[in-house]
Amino acid sequence: MNLILLFEDDFTAPDKVSISGRRVEHILKVHRAKIGDILTVGLLNSKIGTGKILAIDIQQIEMEVTLDYDPPKPIPLTLVVALPRPKMLKRILQSVASLGIKKIYLINSWRVEKAFWSSPLLEPERLKDELILGLEQAKDTILPQIHLKRLFKPFVTEELSILTKGSSNNKPIALAAHPKAALPCPQNINQSAILAMGPEGGFIDIEIETLEQAGFSTVNLGRRILRLETAVPFIVSKLF
């Protein structure tokens, strides 16, 4: 936790918070903080600043906070990713949030195991918990939005095909990572992007066709096949 994320509910006065639970545990155990210490804090979907510890007990910490600067800029990337297995999903969400991606679609695909869709991790509060860990890691406050799309074809043909068109002054580049693609992933694109990533084993051919019809270009990452958690930061770093 490089930043302690605060919520509206934490405020007891305009410049005072009282926090509890996981954050207190972390501040005591990892930061080993004491009264008078100053920590980096940020208000969810708002500014960043400092919190001076006024009082500590095992369950609560009171801080005086000053929120005076903006969180880091988001990355203008919409990530469309085939739902990974729950264990990997947790890490992916943390990683994606830490990278500054603010719009995520978790979608179905032929090779996604049906059982993944029953994971309790897909409950909104659980998803939010993982994203918050990523924000706290990266010193960010802006919560990414996650959308679950269980039907591949209607989502790609009806919704994604509109997103790839963009608006008159902002047409994003739409890329699908695909090991068989002829073109390499472009670099430093300097525009917004939509990136589709397949499941383990990749999108099947008909899915790639559907994505292409919706405006996506397929690109490869070289000969090496990377796991999702390695591929996402790798591509983000290439594109931006």
Next chain:
Amino acid sequence: MNLILLFEDDFTAPDKVSISGRRVEHILKVHRAKIGDILTVGLLNSKIGTGKILAIDIQQIEMEVTLDYDPPKPIPLTLVVALPRPKMLKRILQSVASLGIKKIYLINSWRVEKAFWSSPLLEPERLKDELILGLEQAKDTILPQIHLKRLFKPFVTEELSILTKGSSNNKPIALAAHPKAALPCPQNINQSAILAMGPEGGFIDIEIETLEQAGFSTVNLGRRILRLETAVPFIVSKLF
């Protein structure tokens, strides 16, 4: 497993192998392979090719193999990384191997918990197991070398300082990732590199000084602090 890694011991004839254990389980469960199927295979530290399944039982698979092309090129990067917690180490090793990094130093640092050095995961065979998972993921065969260095200062001042000097025709660029650094990480360096990455919480100031004296330049990755498993592919993608 996008490639089934073979070992000298698997060969029963110059073009025949008999494999067992984890690989058989994976081929039956994930590939759902049957007699006559052709799989991508590679010989450890050697060539890649195809294996045609001749016989299957629950414990063994026999294949006729042809090894006729080279593995993907390695990345000319030496990674020097503060020993992460065992759970993360597993993932990092897999990720690093999949990215094509062939030389890894796991080092001590002020913020590395002492207990991490007692992890059974640090036994050579266990380290190798994780690296092999990364090779199989990325369709590579060349096993990375790992060196454990429990004494920070002698390692950096005596060994690393020689590595950063390089040879007359190949002087690597030596970088230490450090959130407080003034310079951003360079892009597409087109030369070999040595990259030092700190533990959670980063290298302490005296460690950064020691690295600088050994020839390292500190670089930042922007305002966001990324976890090791996200930062490594992010930097590799920037550099190469």
